[in-house]
Amino acid sequence: MLACWVASGRVLSRSPVARTPGSALRCLAGAHTFERAAERIEFVGSFSNWTSMPASRLPEIALFGRSNVGKSSALNCLAGRSRTKVARVSKTPGCTTAINLYRAGNVCTVCDLPGYGFAKRGKELQEEWGRAISDYVAEREQLRVMVAFVDPRHGPKDNDANFFAWLRDFKIKDARLITVATKVDALKPNEVEGRLLELQAAYGLREMPLPFSSVTGAGRSQLWRAIEGAAD
Numbered sequence: 001m002l003a004c005w006v007a008s009g010r011v012l013s014r015s016p017v018a019r020t021p022g023s024a025l026r027c028l029a030g031a032h033t034f035e036r037a038a039e040r041i042e043f044v045g046s047f048s049n050w051t052s053m054p055a056s057r058l059p060e061i062a063l064f065g066r067s068n069v070g071k072s073s074a075l076n077c078l079a080g081r082s083r084t085k086v087a088r089v090s091k092t093p094g095c096t097t098a099i100n101l102y103r104a105g106n107v108c109t110v111c112d113l114p115g116y117g118f119a120k121r122g123k124e125l126q127e128e129w130g131r132a133i134s135d136y137v138a139e140r141e142q143l144r145v146m147v148a149f150v151d152p153r154h155g156p157k158d159n160d161a162n163f164f165a166w167l168r169d170f171k172i173k174d175a176r177l178i179t180v181a182t183k184v185d186a187l188k189p190n191e192v193e194g195r196l197l198e199l200q201a202a203y204g205l206r207e208m209p210l211p212f213s214s215v216t217g218a219g220r221s222q223l224w225r226a227i228e229g230a231a232d
């Protein structure tokens with residue numbers, strides 16, 4: 001699908017992002033505002049494209065990654081494991097076909113985006129998704145942080161490499177992109193760093209992906225802190 005997005009030759013530069021007073025308010029409230037607000041994450045709605053999404057002045061965090069990489073599970077983990085799940089998780093890849101929007105109090109919104117790289121749904125539908133996501137990234141003014149999930153269990157993948165190449169065309173500041181290696185619970189502890197360094201090199205990332213597990217909650221606080229830092 002990403003190949004289609006890239007091949008479509010769309011104009012990809014993002015509109016300038018307007019600053020909201022949110023960052024100043026968060027400074028006054030102190031650190032970890034995002035992590036505390038996570039307990040209040042609520043589902044807002046499913047949208048087929050950005051034009052139908054409600055306008056908001058809160059900074060938005062978008063979750064990117066292949067189908068089945070663990071985006072929705074990560075959102076449930078970020079929302080706190082003690083509470084009822086907010087996002088639907090499926091064993092069938094390609095289950096999230098819409099832009100699912102969530103809101104964490106008056107602090108931020110979170111977008112669980114359809115995954116890429118799953119062929120079964122047919123080329124036409126995938127192209128439609130690609131267009132919807134390209135438009136979302138290019139046009140959604142409050143999009144502040146892009147969290148890209150990768151799976152460190154299987155080594156570098158072409159569709160992830162295509163994704164990072166596609167993202168570079170938007171000329172988004174490096175500080176706005178956080179790469180997360182999820183499912184690290186499935187790796188032996190002594191192989192985690194080697195796998196993450198391999199992905200960093202393969203995808204040309206400035207930093208090593210952040211190790212994360214929705215099963216154990218490893219990396220949860222670190223990810224919220226990274227998001228909070230990137231949102232300002």
Ligand SMILES: Nc1nc2c(ncn2[C@@H]2O[C@H](COP(=O)(O)OP(=O)(O)O)[C@@H](O)[C@H]2O)c(=O)[nH]1
Pocket residue numbers: 065066067068069070071072073074088089090091093094095096115182183184185186212213214215216
């Ligand atoms: N072991 C392990 N499995 C996970 C983790 N996160 C997600 N999964 C599993 O991976 C599958 C896909 O997860 P999902 O969150 O729906 O992926 P999405 O398509 O990217 O939203 C599900 O079977 C999850 O239970 C994780 O951190 N560790």
Ligand SMILES: [Mg+2]
Pocket residue numbers: 071072073088089090095096112
């Ligand atoms: Mg999902």
